[in-house]
Amino acid sequence: MKISLNWLAKYIDLPDSVTELEKLLTFAGIEVEGVKHIPALQESVFSARIVSAEADPKSDHLHCCKVDIGDYPYNDKTEDGLVQVICGAPNCHAGMMALIAMPGTVLPEFTIAKAKIRGVESHGMLCSEKELGISDNHAGIIELPEDTAIGLMANELYELPDTIFELEITPNRPDLLGYIGIARDLSAKLNIALRLPVIQIPEPKFPAGELPLTLVNEDTELCPRYTARLFRNVHITQSPLWLKRALIKSGLRPINNLVDITNFVLLEYGHPLHAFDYDKLAPLPSGDTHPAIVIRKAIAKEPIMALDGKSYNLDGDELVIADGEKASALAGVMGGNLSAISDSTTRIVLESAAFHPGSVRKTSYKHKISTDSSYRFERHLSDHATTNASLRATQLICELAQAELCEAVYDDWQKPTVALVLGIRPARYEQVIGYYLDGDTIKDYLEKLGLRFIQYGNWKPGAISDISEVYCHHGEEIKQGLTEFSEQPDCIHTLYFEIPTSRVDLEREIDLIEELARLDGYDKVPVKTLPGRIMDRHAYKTMRQITDYIVSRGCFETLNYSFTDPDTMAKLGFQESDPEMQMIRLRNPQSGTMSVMRTSLIPQLLQNLVYNLNRGERNVKLFELGKTYFKIAGKHSEPMHLSAIFTGLNREENWQDKSIQLGATTLKGILDELFLLLGVHNCACAPANRPFLNKQENASYTVYKQEVGYFGKLSATVAESFGIDLIELKQDLWILHLDVDNIVEITRNRKMKFSPIPRYPAVTRDISFLIADNVGYSEIEACVKGVDCSLIEEVKVFDEYRGKQIPAGHRSLSIHVKFQDTEKTLTDERIDHLVDLVKTKLTETWQINLR
Amino acid sequence: MREQLNELVRQAESDILACQNPNDVMNVKAQYLGKKSLLNGLFARLRELPPEERPAFGNQINESRNRIEALLEAQSTKVKEAAWNTREGGKATDMSMPGITSSRGGFHPLTIIRREIDDVFLSMGFEIAEGPDIEDDFHNFDALNTPADHPSRNLADTFYLEDGSLLRSQTSTVQIRVMESYPPPIRIISPGRCYRNDKPDPSHSPVFHQVEALVVDKGISLADMTDTLSQFASIMFGANVGSRIRPHFFPFTEPSAEMDISCVVCGGAGCRVCKHSGWLEMGGAGMVDPNVFKTLGIDSEIYTGFAFGLGIERIAMLKYNIPDMRILFENDLRMLRQFKGESR
Numbered sequence A: 001m002k003i004s005l006n007w008l009a010k011y012i013d014l015p016d017s018v019t020e021l022e023k024l025l026t027f028a029g030i031e032v033e034g035v036k037h038i039p040a041l042q043e044s045v046f047s048a049r050i051v052s053a054e055a056d057p058k059s060d061h062l063h064c065c066k067v068d069i070g071d072y073p074y075n076d077k078t079e080d081g082l083v084q085v086i087c088g089a090p091n092c093h094a095g096m097m098a099l100i101a102m103p104g105t106v107l108p109e110f111t112i113a114k115a116k117i118r119g120v121e122s123h124g125m126l127c128s129e130k131e132l133g134i135s136d137n138h139a140g141i142i143e144l145p146e147d148t149a150i151g152l153m154a155n156e157l158y159e160l161p162d163t164i165f166e167l168e169i170t171p172n173r174p175d176l177l178g179y180i181g182i183a184r185d186l187s188a189k190l191n192i193a194l195r196l197p198v199i200q201i202p203e204p205k206f207p208a209g210e211l212p213l214t215l216v217n218e219d220t221e222l223c224p225r226y227t228a229r230l231f232r233n234v235h236i237t238q239s240p241l242w243l244k245r246a247l248i249k250s251g252l253r254p255i256n257n258l259v260d261i262t263n264f265v266l267l268e269y270g271h272p273l274h275a276f277d278y279d280k281l282a283p284l285p286s287g288d289t290h291p292a293i294v295i296r297k298a299i300a301k302e303p304i305m306a307l308d309g310k311s312y313n314l315d316g317d318e319l320v321i322a323d324g325e326k327a328s329a330l331a332g333v334m335g336g337n338l339s340a341i342s343d344s345t346t347r348i349v350l351e352s353a354a355f356h357p358g359s360v361r362k363t364s365y366k367h368k369i370s371t372d373s374s375y376r377f378e379r380h381l382s383d384h385a386t387t388n389a390s391l392r393a394t395q396l397i398c399e400l401a402q403a404e405l406c407e408a409v410y411d412d413w414q415k416p417t418v419a420l421v422l423g424i425r426p427a428r429y430e431q432v433i434g435y436y437l438d439g440d441t442i443k444d445y446l447e448k449l450g451l452r453f454i455q456y457g458n459w460k461p462g463a464i465s466d467i468s469e470v471y472c473h474h475g476e477e478i479k480q481g482l483t484e485f486s487e488q489p490d491c492i493h494t495l496y497f498e499i500p501t502s503r504v505d506l507e508r509e510i511d512l513i514e515e516l517a518r519l520d521g522y523d524k525v526p527v528k529t530l531p532g533r534i535m536d537r538h539a540y541k542t543m544r545q546i547t548d549y550i551v552s553r554g555c556f557e558t559l560n561y562s563f564t565d566p567d568t569m570a571k572l573g574f575q576e577s578d579p580e581m582q583m584i585r586l587r588n589p590q591s592g593t594m595s596v597m598r599t600s601l602i603p604q605l606l607q608n609l610v611y612n613l614n615r616g617e618r619n620v621k622l623f624e625l626g627k628t629y630f631k632i633a634g635k636h637s638e639p640m641h642l643s644a645i646f647t648g649l650n651r652e653e654n655w656q657d658k659s660i661q662l663g664a665t666t667l668k669g670i671l672d673e674l675f676l677l678l679g680v681h682n683c684a685c686a687p688a689n690r691p692f693l694n695k696q697e698n699a700s701y702t703v704y705k706q707e708v709g710y711f712g713k714l715s716a717t718v719a720e721s722f723g724i725d726l727i728e729l730k731q732d733l734w735i736l737h738l739d740v741d742n743i744v745e746i747t748r749n750r751k752m753k754f755s756p757i758p759r760y761p762a763v764t765r766d767i768s769f770l771i772a773d774n775v776g777y778s779e780i781e782a783c784v785k786g787v788d789c790s791l792i793e794e795v796k797v798f799d800e801y802r803g804k805q806i807p808a809g810h811r812s813l814s815i816h817v818k819f820q821d822t823e824k825t826l827t828d829e830r831i832d833h834l835v836d837l838v839k840t841k842l843t844e845t846w847q848i849n850l851r
Numbered sequence B: 001m002r003e004q005l006n007e008l009v010r011q012a013e014s015d016i017l018a019c020q021n022p023n024d025v026m027n028v029k030a031q032y033l034g035k036k037s038l039l040n041g042l043f044a045r046l047r048e049l050p051p052e053e054r055p056a057f058g059n060q061i062n063e064s065r066n067r068i069e070a071l072l073e074a075q076s077t078k079v080k081e082a083a084w085n086t087r088e089g090g091k092a093t094d095m096s097m098p099g100i101t102s103s104r105g106g107f108h109p110l111t112i113i114r115r116e117i118d119d120v121f122l123s124m125g126f127e128i129a130e131g132p133d134i135e136d137d138f139h140n141f142d143a144l145n146t147p148a149d150h151p152s153r154n155l156a157d158t159f160y161l162e163d164g165s166l167l168r169s170q171t172s173t174v175q176i177r178v179m180e181s182y183p184p185p186i187r188i189i190s191p192g193r194c195y196r197n198d199k200p201d202p203s204h205s206p207v208f209h210q211v212e213a214l215v216v217d218k219g220i221s222l223a224d225m226t227d228t229l230s231q232f233a234s235i236m237f238g239a240n241v242g243s244r245i246r247p248h249f250f251p252f253t254e255p256s257a258e259m260d261i262s263c264v265v266c267g268g269a270g271c272r273v274c275k276h277s278g279w280l281e282m283g284g285a286g287m288v289d290p291n292v293f294k295t296l297g298i299d300s301e302i303y304t305g306f307a308f309g310l311g312i313e314r315i316a317m318l319k320y321n322i323p324d325m326r327i328l329f330e331n332d333l334r335m336l337r338q339f340k341g342e343s344r
């Protein structure tokens, strides 16, 4: 539903800021789907009269117009004080009042300049609604009412600037399908007054007998109420500008004053109306000769020509409004052509009725007709709402169509809907919503919504049929009690309200609670717990991820005591000055071998290894995730470490492939893959510098100068000091270490981001070459990537060969180079060219021999 | 001519079935369906027949052609499949040879239990809180309402460090630290290492693992505690495992309780493990003592809470039928390998 804020502001004071209002509506449960600003226009856009409009003989649509712009100052007026404007609109004609934009005007989409069109000068432009930004209508230029004065600014005429909200109304709230409904909800939300239109209808001018009507309602279930008022001397003309612009801004097209009035009331009150031409209604076949209105089910195969110009064949289930002979409207959905208001209509019947929502929905669905009327009736409109809608339209018809009202009011209303009476307990509100709302606040909100407060009383569930049942002699005392905290929802503290029949959604106490929570604002609901405030979920998840991966690579987890033998640290080769040697001592250790807090997990892992080697194990992969304990500058710290020890075969032996002894590449692969999984990027590698590692084969990984891990071969001396003779064992021992705390911090703010899947295929080419041993592979990879970072996606070595035919001090390397262009398919020529570039670069850098 | 056609089809059938490879199939196809094939020749001779017989015979030729095509298609599929299966190196495997597995390792049983406990409580909306192993008297004793002369403060019970700090004897220290830093509501478990000066034996270890739970909020009652415990017991040990609490004394809680679960070995009938009681002791529990709240500045008139502690070693030993706690710290691969399948 489109609403103009300028129109809405007639019923309620709106907040100054549009965003504020948007937020308010959203939090009141009315979603603002779209916001369109109609900017103010300059003073150079104003009303003017087209004095003459001569068709251009050389064009099929252009008119050369002489336009009276009154005393608007302009230098290029013609001798008779007019301006010449070329206009291409089909509705342009002499005598018409239009809106002109003078040269220099900046319109929403373009700027007006003095121009020559087919050699004829044009001073300004006659504008359509679209050109002014008021609507999408571009069928012709704006035609203002004939009595509009010349020189009135478009801003005044169209109430600009304005903002149009496109609102999404949930199906349970038919009461919001009109401006007044929205305004009422806002008045409750903002706690400010609502300004309802003052309806004053003129005295009837003539008795019923002068315009007799036979009204027969055959189906009071599908049509619980039908009211009709009659008018004569109706003048069908254009609507006044205020009415037109109201409809235009809400997205409706003005037609004539009568149709426009019914549409206006539909938008204002949310209740659809219909008008019939009295003189086109046939009398009943038998009986008097009065025009008749019969509300009945359609007859099978009965045809109706609807206002959309289409003919529909009814199947008998539809409710129709018929005259004495034939169906003249699909009740609540669409009027018929035969009884439609035309320019010559002078006497009308104004219908304001309530229809069964299911019946309207069925008819609308079956014949695929959806109208502003059916949309509303489908959602259940109150039978009580017909009264005001009819009165408001009557007032406007008498005023704008100079019509005379008939004394007779037809109102077929067998069983008026009885308003529900519901109770609400503030304590129950607290129980459901989680905070207390006192009785006065509840009263305030609900009364603003149109509910009528009846009294305080004791609690009785369900709708109340007899209010005396909940009558309470101590009303004032209860009221007092209501402002106090109460934890007993079943106590007598209850407020009773009569629910307006338009609020079909309010049927139980819980509905009222929902209303109150909505109006008071869901932001008032207290936050009970602050999830995640205590737990470091990232650290927890990261540690699980790391250990899951280490286990997947064949390691078994060990758990060792937190205290250990101080000698073992010395055995690792640490110096007295190293922090690892500043071990915290226990005052009451159980033994010397459990006398200090550990500063490394490695000694105990070595002991675990010895234990298992002694029991015949040869392929051992063990790790521990655990705390180490330091005291630095008087403060304790407990860094989390993960250390692992590896020896033996790369993986379990099997009958198919021969396993090999694990080595540096195994360990490097573990670290590389783990860091990839964790999102630890940009690692720098350097020697690990640990006293217990072999001096050649080791590497330390750092990110931003923080070490995240290292690995290396254990020195034979250290192994021996733990009782392992490597020569006898014939296996290397490998240590892998992760600084868990650093990894956790480095990855803390990592966010996975999806990158679009390439639309064009990648191409891989292989390059093989001989290169001196002193060139590291990482240099080669960086060099190749450097050729074109945007196109070379991956460089991967897939073969290394030394031996026959390879000169000493050299090796043969083979690499895959993967090319990917995200913009287009890579042609063979382009790839060939890139491969050449790579080869040239490699040759230039290291004198390689391509193979 | 009809005779000729029938003979042709019979010949085609046998030729097609004789095809051994995709090439043969191609050749036979050319021979029977190609431009100069006998079948096309018969078509050309159609006008030798009386006009009224032509349509019927024309149909017959078409049907024969369709039949030959279908046979060719089927044979083509068959020889392609055979060609792929009998290619060099395409020998069928002895299906009884063992499959090649990856060499996954495994977690320590205490980690397995700890993760299981974590998951149970995380799913119940708890957070996991951790704290230091090296503690002070305040967090380990004073704040927990432990009297100054309580025996647990002895050197014989608690490990002290040379600088006067101590190794926590329970993870309740973490609960104190959380309550110091965060206002209620609080729902945490604090798993971690604890230390007591017990000589290693089948049921003791100087280093062991505990998980404690703490809930502080408005309206928390003993009933909430028993509910949490029974949920935990049934998720951890099985739906039919019951739980109960018995009155006990701890300085930290008031009222205090020991909690038991029905014996996971005998199901409550009585056995050696449960000393014929049908119940197994799981740990201490109770409502947080108002004194503890007072020390931490929490209004015990508004907030109530419960706490309980569980021994992870004990749960592991019960669940996996491990007879001696020392086994858990030997890190023998023959023990560790058994838990590969439990490592989740």
Ligand SMILES: [Zn+2]
Pocket (backbone or CB within 6 Å): B263, B264, B265, B266, B267, B268, B269, B270, B271, B272, B273, B274, B275, B276, B278, B279
């Ligand atoms: Zn038992």
